[in-house]
Amino acid sequence: MTITKLPVIDLELALSDDAPADLLDAARAAAEQVGIIQVVNHGVPAELIDEFHERVGRILDLPREDKKALASPTGHPYRGWRQWPDDFGRLELERFSIGQFATPDEAVAAGLPEEYAKLYEHANVWPEDDPSLADVARRYHDASVGVAEKVLALYARVLDVPVSAFPTAGRPYYTSFVVNNYPTWTYTDNGSTADEDKLLLLEHADGSALTVLHQRGDYEGLQGQAPDGSWIPVPIVPGALQVFSGTLLTKWTNGLLRPGRHRVVAGGTVTRRSTAVFWHPSLDTVIEPLAPFVRSEGTDFEPTLLWDDVKDNVEDYLQVFGRPEQVAAWREGRPYVAELAEAEA
Numbered sequence: 001m002t003i004t005k006l007p008v009i010d011l012e013l014a015l016s017d018d019a020p021a022d023l024l025d026a027a028r029a030a031a032e033q034v035g036i037i038q039v040v041n042h043g044v045p046a047e048l049i050d051e052f053h054e055r056v057g058r059i060l061d062l063p064r065e066d067k068k069a070l071a072s073p074t075g076h077p078y079r080g081w082r083q084w085p086d087d088f089g090r091l092e093l094e095r096f097s098i099g100q101f102a103t104p105d106e107a108v109a110a111g112l113p114e115e116y117a118k119l120y121e122h123a124n125v126w127p128e129d130d131p132s133l134a135d136v137a138r139r140y141h142d143a144s145v146g147v148a149e150k151v152l153a154l155y156a157r158v159l160d161v162p163v164s165a166f167p168t169a170g171r172p173y174y175t176s177f178v179v180n181n182y183p184t185w186t187y188t189d190n191g192s193t194a195d196e197d198k199l200l201l202l203e204h205a206d207g208s209a210l211t212v213l214h215q216r217g218d219y220e221g222l223q224g225q226a227p228d229g230s231w232i233p234v235p236i237v238p239g240a241l242q243v244f245s246g247t248l249l250t251k252w253t254n255g256l257l258r259p260g261r262h263r264v265v266a267g268g269t270v271t272r273r274s275t276a277v278f279w280h281p282s283l284d285t286v287i288e289p290l291a292p293f294v295r296s297e298g299t300d301f302e303p304t305l306l307w308d309d310v311k312d313n314v315e316d317y318l319q320v321f322g323r324p325e326q327v328a329a330w331r332e333g334r335p336y337v338a339e340l341a342e343a344e345a
């Protein structure tokens with residue numbers, strides 16, 4: 001089965017005793033060839049998805065001046081509101097990022113070993129006029145994690161390995177959580193209308209095991225890469241969530257499951273919005289190809305401790321993408337708000 005269009009998988013049916021063979025075949029083919037599926041009947045109530053997006057959307061729709069108060073007070077790139085401009089100062093993407101735990105104490109209480117809890121020293125940022133947004137975000141996050149667990153069970157099923165082969169049980173998962181807001185963006189630098197000339201988010205694969213993504217908007221902005229390198233749209237299917245395989249899952253399966261490469265192209269007449277929950281096993285997990293996937297030929301993947309990949313993520317990020325002013329803000333522990341060419345963006 002060669003994938004030319006992503007399957008929409010009824011997750012409850014696919015995990016049931018009556019799962020039709022063609023549904024399981026479609027899930028397996030998409031996981032092996034593309035690394036992206038869409039799922040319905042995933043267990044996240046539509047009302048919860050809407051409530052979270054309406055409330056987080058309200059703050060993202062505020063005037064820029066008001067949103068400045070939602071930037072991380074200490075310049076942390078993965079907390080609160082942040083905009084990033086392209087090289088011409090035009091807004092490409094804005095994000096609202098939420099740390100998994102509010103404080104180191106909360107992380108330890110949830111079972112995180114003390115040595116990892118410092119990841120949560122930088123506070124989350126919530127709007128003063130909607131303090132309970134934190135609770136809604138928590139419920140949406142936890143429901144998304146439930147989807148990741150189900151998709152892992154589905155992949156274990158189609159690969160004919162017990163789900164217990166994946167070391168996720170018993171300890172707190174590591175996640176990150178971001179809301180992406182893409183401006184309507186009509187200009188191109190050379191008059192070209194090619195997708196390559198209007199990318200708002202460049203091609204990449206996530207570093208997660210699985211990423212659960214909700215998207216809303218009025219055009220097909222998200223694309224996934226087919227095995228031949230071409231790009232296939234990931235359409236907005238009402239009620240569906242998207243699930244990307246990340247590079248961690250590829251390593252676990254010794255390369256059998258492809259990491260879902262994806263990108264976002266500009267278009268549409270309203271702001272495109274997406275929310276991603278990046279799901280990983282616990283930080284003390286050594287990530288290496290799992291026994292059922294390593295045959296006599298062995299593996300080229302080196303084992304790594306997840307913590308070693310995560311512990312310097314702010315410094316690593318700033319080294320590659322940080323603007324000088326942003327790096328200075330982080331060093332001095334103050335908020336950073338990017339300069340934009342257009343005042344009202």
Ligand SMILES: O=C(O)CCC(=O)C(=O)O
Pocket residue numbers: 178180201206213215222262264273274276
């Ligand atoms: O906005 C999207 O649909 C994709 C977002 C994404 O790839 C990411 O946040 O890693």
Ligand SMILES: [Fe+2]
Pocket residue numbers: 204205206262
């Ligand atoms: Fe991504």
